Amino acid sequence: MQNPGLGNAGKCFVDANGHKVPFSQLYHAGEDWFKFDARRQVDASGAKDEPVLAVANGLVSWKQNIGAEGWVITIEHLLADGSKVWSAYWHVADPTVSIGQLVYRGDVIGRVADLGQNSHLHWEIRTWGDGSNLFPPTSAGGRGTCNGRIPALGYTWDDLLARTSPNAWGYLDPVKFIEAHR
Numbered sequence: 459m460q461n462p463g464l465g466n467a468g469k470c471f472v473d474a475n476g477h478k479v480p481f482s483q484l485y486h487a488g489e490d491w492f493k494f495d496a497r498r499q500v501d502a503s504g505a506k507d508e509p510v511l512a513v514a515n516g517l518v519s520w521k522q523n524i525g526a527e528g529w530v531i532t533i534e535h536l537l538a539d540g541s542k543v544w545s546a547y548w549h550v551a552d553p554t555v556s557i558g559q560l561v562y563r564g565d566v567i568g569r570v571a572d573l574g575q576n577s578h579l580h581w582e583i584r585t586w587g588d589g590s591n592l593f594p595p596t597s598a599g600g601r602g603t604c605n606g607r608i609p610a611l612g613y614t615w616d617d618l619l620a621r622t623s624p625n626a627w628g629y630l631d632p633v634k635f636i637e638a639h640r
């Protein structure tokens with residue numbers, strides 16, 4: 459999904475001509491969970507301090523403070539067929555887990571950071587985890603400014619159409635994946 463409301467500010471990606479790609483053109487690579495308040499329909503700041511839980515048993519594979527947007531935590535999950543997927547949690551405050559730590563489904567790994575009226579958990583399921591070859595140097599992500607964010611960027615975009623969408627970079631629909639693998 460792209461969100462025109464996000465505006466023209468550059469956000470990490472640089473196109474083949476050296477121009478910053480507007481935030482509004484990027485594809486969102488996960489789901490954003492806000493707090494739902496039945497009376498007010500949505501409570502934009504209410505999710506702050508809510509606990510963030512591990513979606514399944516796994517190994518904490520990355521944890522990084524990305525500044526005002528809080529921490530990113532990724533957990534590696536081994537599936538019954540021997541393959542692996544990674545869950546990623548963004549905008550986490552006060553992480554309670556360390557890299558290399560085993561966690562169990564439902565364990566609290568932190569809480570939702572205070573982002574004011576934008577307080578939410580961004581989370582993802584994807585098929586790669588260490589970030590080492592996420593965005594090659596010749597891609598819009600590799601030309602950009604977010605390469606220090608090892609757990610990835612939360613968004614995708616590329617000047618090659620085949621590499622534009624989150625699917626092209628190994629992202630799965632997180633809720634569908636969980637529902638299919640309970």
Ligand SMILES: [Zn+2]
Pocket residue numbers: 486488489490579580581612
């Ligand atoms: Zn998000």
